[in-house]
Amino acid sequence: MSSVLTADQFLDTSGRAQVREAIGAAERRTSGELRVHLEDHIEEDVLDHAAYVFEELGMHRTRDRNGVLVYVAVADRQVAVLGDSGINEQVPDGFWTDVVGLLKLHFAAGRHAEGLVEAVHLIGEKLSSFFPLREDDTDELSNEVSIGRR
Ligand code: CA
Ligand code: CA
Numbered sequence: 001m002s003s004v005l006t007a008d009q010f011l012d013t014s015g016r017a018q019v020r021e022a023i024g025a026a027e028r029r030t031s032g033e034l035r036v037h038l039e040d041h042i043e044e045d046v047l048d049h050a051a052y053v054f055e056e057l058g059m060h061r062t063r064d065r066n067g068v069l070v071y072v073a074v075a076d077r078q079v080a081v082l083g084d085s086g087i088n089e090q091v092p093d094g095f096w097t098d099v100v101g102l103l104k105l106h107f108a109a110g111r112h113a114e115g116l117v118e119a120v121h122l123i124g125e126k127l128s129s130f131f132p133l134r135e136d137d138t139d140e141l142s143n144e145v146s147i148g149r150r
Contacts, residue, residue, distance in 0.1 A: 004075065007038035010112050015113030019116045033067045039071075040148075047080050049073075051082060054067070062084065065084040081096040
């Protein structure tokens with residue numbers, strides 16, 4: 001049944017609110033910016049596509065190049081976690097893979113919101129060690145879960 005889920009069904013209103021709040025909480029500890037983007041289905045490679053979405057959402061325009069995108073193509077159960085250049089210089093390669101693995105485990109068990117909240121928390125912790133919150137912090141990228149139409 002979950003194989004036919006659309007992005008709208010994947011995360012209901014309450015789930016989206018939980019994820020938005022988790023992003024807000026994470027961003028109170030770091031200058032990094034997190035976004036979660038859902039789409040129904042993709043044809044191309046998930047990492048290539050996530051890189052395209054990253055640009056589309058203007059995520060490369062943060063001051064410290066420290067945006068992180070969590071991308072999910074729900075019907076394909078494809079997940080990518082992508083950090084901007086400022087982060088990739090700092091974060092060990094395996095970290096993103098670990099977060100993707102964790103998300104897939106949660107999603108396979110139907111825990112969509114819980115998985116995203118946990119992933120956001122983990123990414124936020126990692127970001128806060130490299131990019132602590134600055135006094136002049138602004139919310140550079142929306143905390144709302146975005147849903148792509150394809
Ligand atoms: Ca910020
Ligand atoms: Ca934000």
